Amino acid sequence: MTLMEVKNVQRVFGKGESEFIALNDVSLTIEKGESVAIIGKSGSGKSTLMHILALLDRPTKGEIILDGKDVTQIKEKQLNHVRNQQFGFVFQQFFMNAKDSVLDNVTLPLKISGVPAKRRKELAMKALQQVDLAEKAKSKANDLSGGQKQRVCVARAIINQPQVIFADEPTGNLDSTTGERIENLLFDLNQSQGITLIIVTHDEDLAARCDRKIRMRDGKIIEEVK
Numbered sequence: 513m514t515l516m517e518v519k520n521v522q523r524v525f526g527k528g529e530s531e532f533i534a535l536n537d538v539s540l541t542i543e544k545g546e547s548v549a550i551i552g553k554s555g556s557g558k559s560t561l562m563h564i565l566a567l568l569d570r571p572t573k574g575e576i577i578l579d580g581k582d583v584t585q586i587k588e589k590q591l592n593h594v595r596n597q598q599f600g601f602v603f604q605q606f607f608m609n610a611k612d613s614v615l616d617n618v619t620l621p622l623k624i625s626g627v628p629a630k631r632r633k634e635l636a637m638k639a640l641q642q643v644d645l646a647e648k649a650k651s652k653a654n655d656l657s658g659g660q661k662q663r664v665c666v667a668r669a670i671i672n673q674p675q676v677i678f679a680d681e682p683t684g685n686l687d688s689t690t691g692e693r694i695e696n697l698l699f700d701l702n703q704s705q706g707i708t709l710i711i712v713t714h715d716e717d718l719a720a721r722c723d724r725k726i727r728m729r730d731g732k733i734i735e736e737v738k
């Protein structure tokens with residue numbers, strides 16, 4: 513089953529002399545339950561493509577079809593809703609509220625979607641158990657190690673039972689052992705819950721674990737390897 517189709521997408525930044533084509537006629541289909549690595553040199557357009565797929569950015573030209581629906585032109589409010597309900601995010605820089613508790617960080621997506629506090633806590637504890645960090649629920653996010661922070665981010669990403677997790681260099685800030693633990697977590701979720709994984713990475717070993725590798729250069733997909 514197809515999850516997402518990207519059709520002839522172009523993303524242009526800037527205007528006039530400073531115009532820059534970051535994505536140039538990119539087309540791509542993503543199946544449900546796949547794990548896909550987006551690879552390529554710095555500046556090749558990987559993050560730009562991921563942001564478009566994750567509906568965090570809109571294409572200048574082209575179409576995005578999600579679950580058979582054209583979402584290219586839908587309103588910001590609806591986009592936010594789709595992201596909140598269906599997507600989870602894990603980024604290299606963690607993006608946590610450092611002064612808040614682990615629990616508050618993990619429940620944030622549910623707070624946004626209006627889930628009552630008691631239920632939020634239940635689901636957060638379940639998600640934290642999955643990443644083996646239930647005992648840190650009350651700690652300040654800032655007091656955790658890098659690997660623990662990233663596990664909190666994975667817990668936050670799965671709390672809404674998303675159909676896709678978007679990960680941008682999820683192991684980029686971690687040592688290799690800790691990074692591998694995060695990788696294992698992501699691939700376990702992919703295998704056991706069928707969550708589609710879309711991972712931007714420089715790490716060839718991480719890319720090799722994905723079902724499919726999409727290599728970008730100068731804003732184009734130059735190679736797809738299964």
Ligand SMILES: Nc1ncnc2c1ncn2[C@@H]1O[C@H](COP(=O)(O)OP(=O)(O)OP(=O)(O)O)[C@@H](O)[C@H]1O
Nearest residue numbers: 525526532534552553554555556557558559560561
């Ligand atoms: N908001 C923006 N305004 C102008 N140019 C941008 C913007 N975002 C990205 N670009 C340009 O688009 C190109 C692709 O950027 P992108 O971040 O997608 O690359 P990347 O492959 O993810 O690189 P890296 O591996 O370094 O993160 C770069 O040349 C970048 O300078």
